[in-house]
Amino acid sequence: MCKNAIDENLPHFKYHPNAYRLGLFKQGPARRCSVCNRDTNYVYSGPFYCIDDVDAICPWCIHDGQAAQKFNGTFQGAVEYTSGLLSVVFNDDTNQYMYFMGNEQVEPIYDQSLHELLFRTPSYSSWQEPQWLRHCDDFCAFIGYLDQDEWMDLKEELQEEMERLQESCGLSLNQPADDISPYLFQCLTCGKYRLHTDFS
Ligand SMILES: [Zn+2]
Numbered sequence: 001m002c003k004n005a006i007d008e009n010l011p012h013f014k015y016h017p018n019a020y021r022l023g024l025f026k027q028g029p030a031r032r033c034s035v036c037n038r039d040t041n042y043v044y045s046g047p048f049y050c051i052d053d054v055d056a057i058c059p060w061c062i063h064d065g066q067a068a069q070k071f072n073g074t075f076q077g078a079v080e081y082t083s084g085l086l087s088v089v090f091n092d093d094t095n096q097y098m099y100f101m102g103n104e105q106v107e108p109i110y111d112q113s114l115h116e117l118l119f120r121t122p123s124y125s126s127w128q129e130p131q132w133l134r135h136c137d138d139f140c141a142f143i144g145y146l147d148q149d150e151w152m153d154l155k156e157e158l159q160e161e162m163e164r165l166q167e168s169c170g171l172s173l174n175q176p177a178d179d180i181s182p183y184l185f186q187c188l189t190c191g192k193y194r195l196h197t198d199f200s
């Protein structure tokens, strides 16, 4: 039997269905979760934006929102939202999250799917700040890191996305390159693939 088999009782993340398979949780000897104080063999290894140094977070404390609440943090860097890139930062003075569209502060947004993504969904590892993509008025699921073969296999489905990226960053994406890292998302409603890239 495979020693690294994934425990079926682990919580499932709607927007991050492959989180365990993609290694966002380090599987190893039990460690104490900094939130629930229970021992866990799965320790979150992706980004978590908060002030404190957090030792170890288990998947359950991400899933039920306890980790974000305890540390006043967010798991996401920037997320596509109605009219731009949204990000949140906790303000210690007001004890509230500040919401930004680009660089401009906006009123707090109470949206279930947004809060699920920001506060109850692990992020992914990337060279630069991760971005979460959107389609059909909802957030996409993060599918994974594309290697060059997978990228080429999806070339047709990703044509539109490549053109969009090419226009926005002025780069040629016709050929995969070692310094470009593609992150694949898929719309949970219509199944369309979306692509985010960043550069080393
Ligand atoms: Zn925990």
Ligand SMILES: [Zn+2]
Residues within 6 Å of the ligand: 135, 136, 187, 188, 189, 190, 191, 192
């Ligand atoms: Zn869609």
